[in-house]
Amino acid sequence: xxxxxxxxxxxxxxxxYANLMAVHxxxxxxxxxxxxxxxxxILANHIGDEALLAQALHTALDIAPRAE
Amino acid sequence: xxxxxxxxxxxxxRHPDQDAAAPPRHKVVILGAGPVGLAxxxxxxxxxxxxxxxxxxxxxxxxSRAICFAKRTLEILDRLGCGxxxxxxxxxxxxxxxxxxxxxxxxxxxxxEDGHNRPAFINLxxxxxxxxxxxxxxxxxxxxxxxxxxxRNRVEAIGRxxxxxxxxxxxxxxxxxxxxxxxxxxxGANSPTRRMMGLDFVxxxxxxxxxxxxxxxxxxxxxxxxxxFDPPFNRGQSALLHRQPDNVWRIDLQLGWDIDREAEKHPDxxxxxxxxxLGEDVxxxxxxxxxxxxxxxxMEKFRHGRVLFAGDAAHQVSPxxxxxxNSGLQDTDNLCWKLALVLDGRAPxxxxxxxxxxxxxxxxENIMNSTRATExxxxxxxxxxxFRDAVLxxxxxxDFARPLVNSGRLSVPCIYDDGPLNSDDCAGLxxxxxxxxxxxxxxxxxxxxxxALGQGFSLLAIDTDCSDAAQRFxxxxxxxxxxxxxxxxxxxxxxxxxxxxxxxxxxxxxxRWPDYDAAAVETALRRATCxxxxxxx
Numbered sequence: 001x002x003x004x005x006x007x008x009x010x011x012x013x014x015x016x017y018a019n020l021m022a023v024h025x026x027x028x029x030x031x032x033x034x035x036x037x038x039x040x041x042i043l044a045n046h047i048g049d050e051a052l053l054a055q056a057l058h059t060a061l062d063i064a065p066r067a068e
Numbered sequence: 069x070x071x072x073x074x075x076x077x078x079x080x081x082r083h084p085d086q087d088a089a090a091p092p093r094h095k096v097v098i099l100g101a102g103p104v105g106l107a108x109x110x111x112x113x114x115x116x117x118x119x120x121x122x123x124x125x126x127x128x129x130x131x132s133r134a135i136c137f138a139k140r141t142l143e144i145l146d147r148l149g150c151g152x153x154x155x156x157x158x159x160x161x162x163x164x165x166x167x168x169x170x171x172x173x174x175x176x177x178x179x180x181e182d183g184h185n186r187p188a189f190i191n192l193x194x195x196x197x198x199x200x201x202x203x204x205x206x207x208x209x210x211x212x213x214x215x216x217x218x219x220r221n222r223v224e225a226i227g228r229x230x231x232x233x234x235x236x237x238x239x240x241x242x243x244x245x246x247x248x249x250x251x252x253x254x255x256g257a258n259s260p261t262r263r264m265m266g267l268d269f270v271x272x273x274x275x276x277x278x279x280x281x282x283x284x285x286x287x288x289x290x291x292x293x294x295x296x297f298d299p300p301f302n303r304g305q306s307a308l309l310h311r312q313p314d315n316v317w318r319i320d321l322q323l324g325w326d327i328d329r330e331a332e333k334h335p336d337x338x339x340x341x342x343x344x345x346l347g348e349d350v351x352x353x354x355x356x357x358x359x360x361x362x363x364x365x366x367m368e369k370f371r372h373g374r375v376l377f378a379g380d381a382a383h384q385v386s387p388x389x390x391x392x393x394n395s396g397l398q399d400t401d402n403l404c405w406k407l408a409l410v411l412d413g414r415a416p417x418x419x420x421x422x423x424x425x426x427x428x429x430x431x432x433e434n435i436m437n438s439t440r441a442t443e444x445x446x447x448x449x450x451x452x453x454x455f456r457d458a459v460l461x462x463x464x465x466x467d468f469a470r471p472l473v474n475s476g477r478l479s480v481p482c483i484y485d486d487g488p489l490n491s492d493d494c495a496g497l498x499x500x501x502x503x504x505x506x507x508x509x510x511x512x513x514x515x516x517x518x519x520a521l522g523q524g525f526s527l528l529a530i531d532t533d534c535s536d537a538a539q540r541f542x543x544x545x546x547x548x549x550x551x552x553x554x555x556x557x558x559x560x561x562x563x564x565x566x567x568x569x570x571x572x573x574x575x576x577x578x579x580r581w582p583d584y585d586a587a588a589v590e591t592a593l594r595r596a597t598c599x600x601x602x603x604x605x
Binding site for chain 2: 005
């Protein structure tokens, strides 16, 4: 089983982030939420490795919450 | 104590031109004695080009304004004779630190490698830089160089002709007229020259206000750039803390769009905000307070016949990234050697169109970077804030997310890929020194690579030789040995055993080869100077 890659892996982080913001441009919050859900499913299918995806789910969940 | 910005440094004095029977003709007139105009004046004067600087004021700017000067700018200042005084007076820093909410989430180093004479950045109040540049102009004039600054000379009208520009100038003693072969407009973001010529300045306004305060205090914060996203003392907004010389600290606080700008500038409003940030017990004084909004925009073209625009007059960016004054100095660094060759009849006017191409390219890169930073810092939709906060949350625990955190991509010089003056490249040599790239510095046995270069074109011959190039082309040849110099080899040789670099006067690479080929050098020199006929660089 391979490990989830948490090292820097994007060659152009700013360009990627700008593209990510651009696809949300003009959408309502509900539309953006739906787009994000589709995006996660597309990326999960591409990754394919269910053990790896489980690690990703836990990594996302395990971020220490900020004080409210 | 009188501050430097309260003292007239180039007071109005009547000039014989004002009593001339016919309007005197000058080679180059520069409008604006800010950092960009002064740098242009020094560069041209050092090249022996006569130059007159006109400014409606007679002193340096008040308030710290541009404070972060990047390594590339310091290298340009070295060539202008002001690098040491700027670095010795300024506060040197390489590190930034990012906070989110109440947490210190990570730090970054802007110069993670050795082997550079100059640091990633210094902080220096703009008025100090202007003072050093004015003193350099005055020193050059004292040495007999043809350069002068005329204070309280305000241009009221500009007439454009095929071979000159006509200027109507107002002074405390009435108007006079000058003619200039070339005019360089460095008259700032609200450029009167641009307005008088009816030229557009298109771009984007960001709906946000920032409070900027110069605070004098004795504090023991480290010399780092500190940036806060959504801190407890400025909820939902951002904040920035930066050290300057003389115990002056720059504080920027984002205020949002719907505010009463006049009220927010009042000390009764400013001081509680600063106390919330610095703590109730910290004693401080206010040196300068301003509120700014910002825009990212540029002129469509920087060359309009015999009028050349540089600095904020030509392009404006948000302050995140220190890309204003730094890019302005790159403009004049790009322009002045070209203008000097044209004025000497050694290159055709076409060469100046490459200034337009290259610096529009640079401006677009700066605008793109500062727009992205602004959008990250001030998210304008709910979903963009959700993503922004997710990046910050991840960055506090995972290294991979840190490159996505954008508190400003700090000024680095652009690489003129596919630029009109570039020629041959060579496989195996490092990507960072490809044609169009600025030369990275490297240590030499007796100094630094950039310090060893002259004012004109140079050939670097690394572990090879250029036998007759100096005599044949009139360029400076620098023969270097990379055998015992791993940093030089890493930056300039890559997997090749030797290399020849043709370097422009502004220290950008024009072309490079694995060894010396006189015919190829001649072709590249022609291209880099737009030479049609004889070659005379």
